Amino acid sequence: MGMSRDEVFQKVQEVLVDALGVDDEEVTADATLMGDLGAESIDFLDIVFRLEKTFGMKVPREELFPVEGLLNNAELVSNGKLTDRGLAELRAKVPHTDLTAFEKDPDINKLADLFTVNAIVNYVNGRLNAA
Amino acid sequence: MRWIWIDKFTEFESGRRAVTVKNVTLAEEHLHDHLPGFPVMPECLMIEAMAQTAGILVGEAGGFREKVVLAKINKAVFFDYVVPGDSLRLEAVMQTIAPEAASTTGRITRSEQVIAEIDLMFSHIDQNLAGKKFPKDNFVFTGLFTSLLRDVALNHARPAPQRMESGG
Numbered sequence: 001m002g003m004s005r006d007e008v009f010q011k012v013q014e015v016l017v018d019a020l021g022v023d024d025e026e027v028t029a030d031a032t033l034m035g036d037l038g039a040e041s042i043d044f045l046d047i048v049f050r051l052e053k054t055f056g057m058k059v060p061r062e063e064l065f066p067v068e069g070l071l072n073n074a075e076l077v078s079n080g081k082l083t084d085r086g087l088a089e090l091r092a093k094v095p096h097t098d099l100t101a102f103e104k105d106p107d108i109n110k111l112a113d114l115f116t117v118n119a120i121v122n123y124v125n126g127r128l129n130a131a
Numbered sequence: 132m133r134w135i136w137i138d139k140f141t142e143f144e145s146g147r148r149a150v151t152v153k154n155v156t157l158a159e160e161h162l163h164d165h166l167p168g169f170p171v172m173p174e175c176l177m178i179e180a181m182a183q184t185a186g187i188l189v190g191e192a193g194g195f196r197e198k199v200v201l202a203k204i205n206k207a208v209f210f211d212y213v214v215p216g217d218s219l220r221l222e223a224v225m226q227t228i229a230p231e232a233a234s235t236t237g238r239i240t241r242s243e244q245v246i247a248e249i250d251l252m253f254s255h256i257d258q259n260l261a262g263k264k265f266p267k268d269n270f271v272f273t274g275l276f277t278s279l280l281r282d283v284a285l286n287h288a289r290p291a292p293q294r295m296e297s298g299g
Binding site: 041042043048049052061 | 203234252
């Protein structure tokens with residue numbers, strides 16, 4: 001059962017509108033979940049639950065939002081920035097996320113900005129095409 | 132749960148759905164002020180009743196090992212006033228349950244009339260993302276509420292009434 005990228009985007013948009021109580025127009029491809037759409041921690045689980053229902057797939061939380069595992073490790077974080085090893089781990093964990101801007105200044109406070117609508121669409125698209 | 136706001140469970144399917152009853156009475160003192168001369172049940176207390184119904188459904192599914200805390204109100208829509216003398220039926224249905232959290236949908240009815248639709252999310256707070264620690268004791272599921280569930284178990288287990296033999 002094929003689904004185009006546009007269809008995936010539309011469904012992800014619906015999920016985010018329902019989970020975060022935002023308007024359709026706010027859910028643009030570049031919008032960040034926390035900064036632009038106001039998501040808090042429980043909302044990430046809500047989004048995961050809704051994605052699972054919408055796309056009929058199991059979504060391991062650490063695949064879609066894998067950051068906690070990195071931050072507790074001293075070898076991966078130093079002076080509030082990801083080390084080279086930390087960056088390598090992050091790259092491996094989030095192949096569906098564009099890291100070019102972040103790599104220039106890997107401040108952990110900016111990790112939240114990586115969670116964009118596009119990252120979710122990429123993730124779902126990748127899963128659907130791999131299946 | 133530090134207090135009980137629902138009266139009893141009438142149906143309980145572990146991990147799937149639960150039904151409770153909440154009877155509203157003018158003996159509830161807050162109704163004298165809400166509102167003066169026009170007592171109506173506050174909507175937030177309808178959410179509380181659903182949170183207790185759904186929260187126990189979620190807690191029971193995990194054997195009451197997790198501390199289940201209301202984390203998000205996904206939806207709360209109200210269609211009519213609830214007044215003293217009303218008997219509310221609250222039905223909570225489990226949508227998803229995961230190690231960290233659970234989501235439920237719910238509906239409150241009076242006779243056949245839909246009074247409210249309330250969808251909730253609960254967090255298992257010991258599994259929180261920030262790795263924060265909470266006291267070991269399960270302060271959510273204390274002994275306070277267990278009688279509520281015991282009643283529904285008893286209802287199911289109660290044998291059919293025996294026919295009285297006459298003339299014996």
